[in-house]
Amino acid sequence: MMINKNILLELKRTFGDRLIIDKSSLYVYASDAMCEFRTLPAAVVFPKTTEEVAKLIKIAYEHEIPIYPRGGGTSLSGASMVLDSQGIVVSFTKMNRLLNVYLKDLQALAEAGITIDELNLHLSQYGVFFPPDPASSPAATLGGCIAMNSGGVRAIKYGVVRNWILGLELVLPNGKVIRTGMGVFKRVAGYDLTQLIIGSEGTLALITKALIKLAPIPKYKVAMYGFFESERIAAETIYDLIISGIDLTAAEFLDRVTLRALGGFMGFKYTGNAMVLIEISGNDADFLKRELERAKRIFKEHKALEIKESKNEEEYLAIWKIRKGAAPALASLKPKYLVLDPTVPISKVPDLVEMINRICEKYGIICGTFGHMGDGNVHPNLLYDPRDKDEIERMKKAAHEIMIETIRMGGTISGEHGIGIEKAGLFKKEVGELYEVLQQLKKLFDPKNILNPGKIFIK
Numbered sequence: 001m002m003i004n005k006n007i008l009l010e011l012k013r014t015f016g017d018r019l020i021i022d023k024s025s026l027y028v029y030a031s032d033a034m035c036e037f038r039t040l041p042a043a044v045v046f047p048k049t050t051e052e053v054a055k056l057i058k059i060a061y062e063h064e065i066p067i068y069p070r071g072g073g074t075s076l077s078g079a080s081m082v083l084d085s086q087g088i089v090v091s092f093t094k095m096n097r098l099l100n101v102y103l104k105d106l107q108a109l110a111e112a113g114i115t116i117d118e119l120n121l122h123l124s125q126y127g128v129f130f131p132p133d134p135a136s137s138p139a140a141t142l143g144g145c146i147a148m149n150s151g152g153v154r155a156i157k158y159g160v161v162r163n164w165i166l167g168l169e170l171v172l173p174n175g176k177v178i179r180t181g182m183g184v185f186k187r188v189a190g191y192d193l194t195q196l197i198i199g200s201e202g203t204l205a206l207i208t209k210a211l212i213k214l215a216p217i218p219k220y221k222v223a224m225y226g227f228f229e230s231e232r233i234a235a236e237t238i239y240d241l242i243i244s245g246i247d248l249t250a251a252e253f254l255d256r257v258t259l260r261a262l263g264g265f266m267g268f269k270y271t272g273n274a275m276v277l278i279e280i281s282g283n284d285a286d287f288l289k290r291e292l293e294r295a296k297r298i299f300k301e302h303k304a305l306e307i308k309e310s311k312n313e314e315e316y317l318a319i320w321k322i323r324k325g326a327a328p329a330l331a332s333l334k335p336k337y338l339v340l341d342p343t344v345p346i347s348k349v350p351d352l353v354e355m356i357n358r359i360c361e362k363y364g365i366i367c368g369t370f371g372h373m374g375d376g377n378v379h380p381n382l383l384y385d386p387r388d389k390d391e392i393e394r395m396k397k398a399a400h401e402i403m404i405e406t407i408r409m410g411g412t413i414s415g416e417h418g419i420g421i422e423k424a425g426l427f428k429k430e431v432g433e434l435y436e437v438l439q440q441l442k443k444l445f446d447p448k449n450i451l452n453p454g455k456i457f458i459k
């Protein structure tokens with residue numbers, strides 16, 4: 001359906017100057033961090049209340065206008081991308097309040113548009129935090145992270161967003177406002193709608209508020225890294241750390257291409273061909289020291305070429321700066337990169353890295369791989385020049401083959417960034433006969449297909 005003058009007038013009445021229709025401003029909302037396609041929406045609105053969200057969706061439902069929910073727009077799979085020029089982007093950035101902290105129960109209620117960093121900044125004064133930590137936390141919103149079920153470096157200890165959401169306030173495509181879940185840590189009363197919405201990529205309902213679970217901020221933390229002769233040895237080191245039951249807060253991996261890029265980008269001095277970075281945290285200094293010694297022993301058993309641990313906050317931050325520099329360092333090697341998020345059972349991680357390198361070599365694509373290896377999840381960054389059509393083709397073939405091989409290894413094509421539009425073509429291959437059941441669920445929630453159409457499922 002086309003957006004006509006009457007619909008625009010109705011939107012103007014509801015949103016006033018929180019409605020954008022001028023072309024130059026619309027550009028900002030056309031794409032997301034995947035940056036592949038660019039379709040301008042017809043309008044962007046910035047609701048401040050759940051009632052305004054409900055009003056918008058009722059208009060959209062009546063006139064069958066596509067709605068594209070948007071938080072920080074940091075999706076790497078094109079999940080927040082506009083696909084229809086008659087669509088409306090609903091930006092949650094003005095619904096960004098922490099509404100209540102229930103400290104005694106380790107819970108808080110927040111609006112969907114608050115960024116993860118803002119949320120944790122507010123929470124820090126109470127000595128608590130929301131543990132899921134995507135690297136995009138300065139811009140990624142709570143609603144966006146719930147819609148994508150995001151993870152991060154701490155997922156090995158704390159799990160992903162799914163593990164920290166107790167309930168949701170939702171606006172359904174027909175405008176009905178519902179609340180799921182409640183403020184208890186265990187509940188098995190009937191179907192779990194909260195968990196169904198988490199990871200649904202804005203295709204089932206709009207999230208307006210979330211009741212989240214909190215954790216006390218640990219008193220002590222230490223970061224440690226070591227270099228290894230090969231990627232396989234580094235991967236085996238991480239596997240042994242996990243199997244030994246060490247209380248890891250993070251277990252990260254960087255390959256030789258990433259190390260070389262970091263050397264050029266920020267003058268990072270390294271040796272060997274791969275790096276393992278871990279964090280251990282807790283409230284008992286002696287326990288932490290013992291765990292660190294155990295980890296060091298495992299590093300040495302795998303002939304770590306050099307080991308460095310943080311002795312204070314400054315050194316701790318300096319170590320993490322290396323890991324945080326990995327993506328920008330790789331981005332400096334070529335004009336563009338496609339980042340994937342294959343995830344396999346932890347025993348298969350050493351094979352995963354070798355498979356990625358073998359495929360990229362076959363297609364002549366430079367690939368730097370780093371990531372949350374402790375969860376079986378790595379990020380191959382396939383570097384390319386968008387002006388080189390042949391290289392784009394080879395890059396796409398390599399990406400496709402990596403995902404197919406990941407499925408063959410018993411893994412998933414997405415451990416972090418979601419399906420979006422990027423992986424919609426392969427999603428059916430991963431889920432098989434479940435695909436139809438999932439499509440039926442989508443139809444039940446959104447019979448007119450107005451919520452983020454074209455995402456997850458191919459049109």
Ligand SMILES: Cc1cc2nc3c(=O)[nH]c(=O)nc-3n(C[C@H](O)[C@H](O)[C@H](O)COP(=O)(O)OP(=O)(O)OC[C@H]3O[C@@H](n4cnc5c(N)ncnc54)[C@H](O)[C@@H]3O)c2cc1C
Pocket residue numbers: 032033068069070071072073074075076079080092112113133134135136139140141142143144145146147148149150151152153201202203205206207208327416417452455
């Ligand atoms: C530099 C960088 C680092 C990253 N690191 C990580 C990482 O470590 N771990 C990780 O998991 N991901 C990571 N990502 C991916 C991305 O940040 C996450 O997917 C994040 O959750 C997206 O949040 P957002 O607010 O930007 O959502 P958006 O990109 O705006 O939207 C993402 C999806 O959520 C939907 N959505 C947004 N808000 C709502 C709402 N209120 N209701 C319903 N649906 C909604 C959108 O329609 C879309 O489908 C990274 C991205 C970048 C650019």
